[in-house]
Amino acid sequence: MSNPNFVDYVKIHCTSGKGGAGSAHFFRSRNNPRGGPDGGDGGRGGHVILKGNSQLWTLLHLKYRKHVKAGNGGNGAGQLKSGAFGEDKIIEVPLGTVARNPETGEMEFEITKEGETRILLAGGRGGLGNDHFKSATNQAPHYAQPGEPGEEEWKILELKILADVGLVGFPNAGKSTFLSVVSAAKPKIADYPFTTLTPNLGIVKYREYKSFVIADIPGIIEGAHEGKGLGLRFLRHIERNSSLLFMIPVDTKDINQEYEVLLGELEQYNRELMDKSRIVAITKCDMLDDELLQQLDITISGVPVVYISSVSGKGIDELKDVIWKELNSESF
Numbered sequence: 172m173s174n175p176n177f178v179d180y181v182k183i184h185c186t187s188g189k190g191g192a193g194s195a196h197f198f199r200s201r202n203n204p205r206g207g208p209d210g211g212d213g214g215r216g217g218h219v220i221l222k223g224n225s226q227l228w229t230l231l232h233l234k235y236r237k238h239v240k241a242g243n244g245g246n247g248a249g250q251l252k253s254g255a256f257g258e259d260k261i262i263e264v265p266l267g268t269v270a271r272n273p274e275t276g277e278m279e280f281e282i283t284k285e286g287e288t289r290i291l292l293a294g295g296r297g298g299l300g301n302d303h304f305k306s307a308t309n310q311a312p313h314y315a316q317p318g319e320p321g322e323e324e325w326k327i328l329e330l331k332i333l334a335d336v337g338l339v340g341f342p343n344a345g346k347s348t349f350l351s352v353v354s355a356a357k358p359k360i361a362d363y364p365f366t367t368l369t370p371n372l373g374i375v376k377y378r379e380y381k382s383f384v385i386a387d388i389p390g391i392i393e394g395a396h397e398g399k400g401l402g403l404r405f406l407r408h409i410e411r412n413s414s415l416l417f418m419i420p421v422d423t424k425d426i427n428q429e430y431e432v433l434l435g436e437l438e439q440y441n442r443e444l445m446d447k448s449r450i451v452a453i454t455k456c457d458m459l460d461d462e463l464l465q466q467l468d469i470t471i472s473g474v475p476v477v478y479i480s481s482v483s484g485k486g487i488d489e490l491k492d493v494i495w496k497e498l499n500s501e502s503f
Contacts (some may be wrong), residue, residue, distance in 0.1 A: 177406070178231040179330040182273060183290045188216030188241040188257030190318025192294050193298035196249035208311065209246050210301040213318040216294025217241030217257030221328075223287040224454070227265040228372075230330055241292075244318055247300045257294055267331040281331075291326055295319030304451060329407060334386035335498055339433055342482045344418040345454035347371070348481040350387045353491070377495055386412060402448030410441060414448045414497050420455045427470050432451070451476045452490055457483040 191213025198206030220243050239262060240367050245254030270279045270291055280289050298316030305312055338346040354373025371387040388408050409415065415437075430451060437444040451471055456464060457480035464478055475493045479486035 176230050177363075179332070180324055180459045181230045181233045181328050183233060183236065183262075183328065184323075185326050186238070186240040186323045187219050187292040187294040187321040188243040189321040190214065190216045190255075190295035190297040191246040191254035192314055192317045193300040193303075193315030194249060195253075195301045195313055195315040196247075197301075198249070200218060203240050208252050208301040208317050209249050211250070212251040212254065212300050212303075213247045213297030213316075214244030214256045215297050216244045216321045217259045217291040218294045219272060219445075220259055221260045221268065221282055221289050221291050222263050222340045223260050223266050223268075223282040223285055224263040225243035225266055225285040227263060228332075229265065230268070230328060230411065231260070233264075233328065234442075241294055241321070242320070244294065246295050246318075247297070247315070251300070253306035254297055255274035259294075261288070264328065265330055265334050269329045269331065269407075271327040271329060273325045276435060276441070292322050295321045313469050322358045328424045330364055330412045331384055332408045333411045334373065335383040335412065336385045336414050336416050336494055338385065338387050338418055338465055339409065339415050339437070340418035341429065341433070345481055346387050346418050348369065349418065349452075349454065349479070350385060352386065352481045353487060354482075366408045375491065375494075381495070383494065383498055385416075409444060410445070414450065414494065415444070416494065417449060417451045418454050419451065420456060420469070421464070422460055423455050426453065426467065448500070449474045450493055450497060453478045454481065456480045456485055 192212050194210030195209040198207065198209040201288050219239055227251065239260050242258030244257040247254050264282055266283055266285065270280045270281075270289070274280060279291075296319045299317045301315045302314045304314065325337040338350070340346050350371060350373045353375045361368060373385050374382050375385055379380070386408060417430060417433055418431050419426050421432075422501070434445075451474050453467075453469070453476065456478045469476060475497070476491055477486050477490045479490050481487070
């Protein structure tokens with residue numbers, strides 16, 4: 172998936188249809204010139220609807236579609252004929268798409284299943300015809316309800332990508348290099364922070380024709396849960412990954428502390444992330460020999476730790492084995 176074509180955030184202007192007016196018609200015939208009210212109801216205005224499509228992986232198709240407008244409902248007519256419903260506008264989106272209120276940032280709902288439909292903006296209700304208002308004291312009501320107006324709002328759509336493994340680490344931790352080595356993905360790689368600005372997906376081939384999907388999440392920084400460094404836009408992609416692979420360079424001043432900082436950012440963003448399985452990969456281990464690696468004081472407990480080098484290939488196969496074991500453990 173190339174970066175220019177990966178769009179995970181769009182803001183669109185939606186307008187739902189207005190409801191049709193009810194009819195104030197009276198029945199008339201040669202034999203009954205003064206018949207009773209028979210006005211039908213107006214039709215509902217069209218909804219703006221989101222629909223899940225598992226074949227989509229990005230919101231690119233909505234990037235330049237800034238306005239979405241549903242149809243208006245038809246007016247009611249005599250002989251109790253109801254107006255037609257306004258045409259619904261259905262927007263197909265990838266699974267993991269979240270709809271938000273642009274002013275409050277509040278999440279309204281999330282699309283998670285193939286074919287799932289949710290109303291993003293409801294159409295106005297059709298007005299009632301005069302037949303509804305007849306009574307013993309008012310047998311000839313000359314009025315009917317107008318249709319309700321439609322709604323008009325901006326909506327934010329965000330995408331959380333789905334992968335088996337999400338790479339977590341500070342900028343320049345070696346995530347993109349690792350992904351380029353274990354898969355056919357070609358993320359941008361350079362020796363400066365924030366090389367990766369959008370997530371990259373890579374399919375990793377495993378033994379006996381098996382495979383799993385890794386997502387290279389853009390590097391987070393301390394304070395990411397507060398939005399620093401576009402942290403909120405980065406962190407949301409971690410939520411739909413089955414397992415988290417923390418990547419920490421071997422030349423980090425304090426590996427244990429960096430792991431705790433990364434873990435803390437995830438916990439403060441969404442405590443449910445603590446329930447996901449975790450693996451730690453110490454990267455760039457070609458910089459040290461085996462004797463120096465043994466002297467590292469790593470006190471991370473309860474989490475598999477693997478020493479790797481994407482340059483020399485050290486530990487890559489071992490890490491694949493650990494990942495596969497975690498993905499297929501009884502907890503999943």
